[in-house]
Amino acid sequence: MASGDFHDLHPSSSRGAVLWVIFLASALAGIGLFFVPAFIIRPFSHQTPAGLALAMALRQRAPWGTLAAALLCLVFALVLWGAANRWRKIVLASVMVLVAFSAVMSRLNYFEWMFHPVDSPQFESASASKLDRGEMILAVRYGSDARAYPIREMAYHHVLNDVVAGVPVAVTY
Numbered sequence: 001m002a003s004g005d006f007h008d009l010h011p012s013s014s015r016g017a018v019l020w021v022i023f024l025a026s027a028l029a030g031i032g033l034f035f036v037p038a039f040i041i042r043p044f045s046h047q048t049p050a051g052l053a054l055a056m057a058l059r060q061r062a063p064w065g066t067l068a069a070a071l072l073c074l075v076f077a078l079v080l081w082g083a084a085n086r087w088r089k090i091v092l093a094s095v096m097v098l099v100a101f102s103a104v105m106s107r108l109n110y111f112e113w114m115f116h117p118v119d120s121p122q123f124e125s126a127s128a129s130k131l132d133r134g135e136m137i138l139a140v141r142y143g144s145d146a147r148a149y150p151i152r153e154m155a156y157h158h159v160l161n162d163v164v165a166g167v168p169v170a171v172t173y
Contacts, residue, residue: 016083023076027095030069033062034102038110062106070096070103121162123147138173140164149173 040047040055047055077092084092124130126148131137136151145165154160154173162169 016080019076019080023073023080023092024095026069026072026076027099030066030073030099031102033058033065033069034106037062038105059106062102066099066103066106070099073099121147121149121160138171140169140171142167142169147171 037055037059040051041059073096077096080092081089131150137148138151138154140147140149140162141164143165147162147164149160149171151173154171158173160171162171
């Protein structure tokens with residue numbers, strides 16, 4: 001790049017404006033691929049079938065999409081960096097941090113962080129139980145063994161690993 005070409009990268013020039021638009025559009029795509037599914041799929045809030053379908057479609061494409069967006073953003077950030085003033089460099093760096101964060105987070109199952117399975121449940125006899133009469137339970141019976149899991153607790157954990165009549169089970173709600 002010739003020394004006079006840096007002037008063309010200034011946001012007031014048409015070439016500089018186009019580069020900034022491409023940088024910001026690819027950043028928005030990368031950030032959106034992570035944050036849109038995370039916003040739609042929230043526990044204990046209403047989710048429409050169409051919203052869930054969109055979230056799952058984006059979540060499926062997010063690992064490669066966010067990586068492509070991050071690489072594209074990096075190329076444009078490097079091109080724009082030399083002609084950028086201090087505030088624009090702060091914007092470039094901040095956006096790159098968000099895009100990199102999205103690329104990493106899209107590869108993790110962050111929903112598992114919200115719901116921790118119960119690995120070693122503890123039980124009481126029915127007579128020693130402190131459950132209210134109207135409290136709902138999830139019941140499992142296998143052979144002569146039976147378990148009752150309070151819905152109030154299952155709603156938080158969603159998964160409980162147990163053994164009923166010697167058979168390992170995963171109880172979900």
